Amino acid sequence: MAILVYAESQEGHYKKAAFEAVSYAKSIADKSGDTVTAVAINATESSDSLYKYGANKVLKVSSDALKNFSPNSFAKVLAELKDGEIIVLPATNDASSFAPLLALKTNATLVTNLTSAPSNVSPFTAERRAFSGKGIETIEVTEGAKVLTVLQNAFGLKENPVSGTEESANVSVSDADSKVKVVKVEQASSDKIDLKEAEIVVSGGRGLKGPENWGMIEELAKLLGAATASSKPVADIGWRPHSEHVGQTGKAIAPKLYIAIGISGAIQHLAGVNGSKTIVVINPDAEAPFFKSADYGIVGDAFEVVPKLIEEVKKFKGA
């Protein structure tokens, strides 16, 4: 049987989260003896990148009725294409929205925000995020169909090249399936790296004193190919957009590298970033709690340290 994976794309291109979901599905398939089938909705990119992470088959769905996202329509498509016991989705905004609908349609048990490969596939046993990263929960699904969502950047990308095949799939979806009508889409400029997908994140807090000082944060981020983020008060005062706020009440992220500049490290902030692999803290207050949860730290003034860091990164990148 096949494990179905939703290979999410944006403007025709696969998201990193799609490759992570395929990697995760492949890790189950290797244990269960299943194959991996990826479902691509209105993607224009070649399927090669999905084969690289272990997709044996790619089902290409193209439909005008799926041009805009709607939870009901997307759940319907995946339910129709299902041909095994397991469906894997990335824990993106969109996929997290239709996951419960899909679980209902397929009579499946839903498990969200998985962080590691299952230790056992029958019964399915795996770890997931709980208590905003302050705990790890192990769950077991005793039997039956499953819809699983995989936390972004947690399991990561695992290359596993196979020679796959592509097919186009017909689905019976129409505009009438969508219960919501999209009126307007505002997309930030496409050269911005999405915060949840980013491997490196440069983040600023109240220690930066004002929005006019974000230039150096953005410059550092650009040099590192990183996304930018902020603490909550910074978004509340309006220095930065809400969409950049990370933490317990903002986004939860798990990049390879998180650089916190002028952030004290309150427990609610840590809750959103404690999944990061490596944490760097820059803060003049040696007693700032963040240093206790960091891998590397510089006790110093951001206005002195960050420009130097920018120079050093330039040197490193030039080398």
Add this chain to the structure above:
Amino acid sequence: MKILVCISSVPDTTAKINFTSDGKEFDKNGVQFVINPHDEFSLTRAVQLQETQGAKITVVTVGDISVEPVMRKALAIGADDAIRVNADARDGFFVATQIAKIAKEGGYDIVLAGRESIDFNGGEVPGFVAGILDYAFVNGCVGLKVEGNSIEAVREIDGGKETVSASFPVVIAGQKGLVEESELRIPNMRGIMAARTKPLSVVEAEQTSSKLKVVGYVKPASRGNVTLVDKDNVGELVRLLHEEAKVI
């Protein structure tokens, strides 16, 4: 307009999370419980719609008697009445089944929930409610207007925002942005007094079956000690990130 606001009672955001010694359960000892922060944004939006458009607000929580103080707080903030479904609320599908039943029987136009509970981080209940009732669903909602029998909602999408419209009945999962932080209400004395006498009814739960079992919990491994780099030797940090941490 009738709005059902789903409130989950969760450990205070500053709470240290501990598990029972057998690792099977979350240890509630000494933990303060609060309205789930995402739900607070949704509740506040509902109260605004009550003030400006005459909405009637019912709060629902699935939980044992220990959740009632949190429900009273929601009443103090402005909800008109409350329903508690008397049951242990561990499973997302189970919770959604209870809420769906109440939403349908009460004929609510809008079911307003939060994007996720900050305890179990399921992000499941609102979608399940929408699915069970076959209502329209907007997740990650950061803006909501109501006109007649329809809504216009803004939802967060990766890298942007999307505006959608739908007709009643709808399920909306809100988050910060639905109202601003500064608009959140702190219950005043009058609200607290009024909340004492507002109706809070208790109903029994509908049973569901579940194939999901919690095996246990552990705390994440703590990081080793921090390596401090001198502020006059920033190049060393770049070297460490490249050679030791291997992240750049």
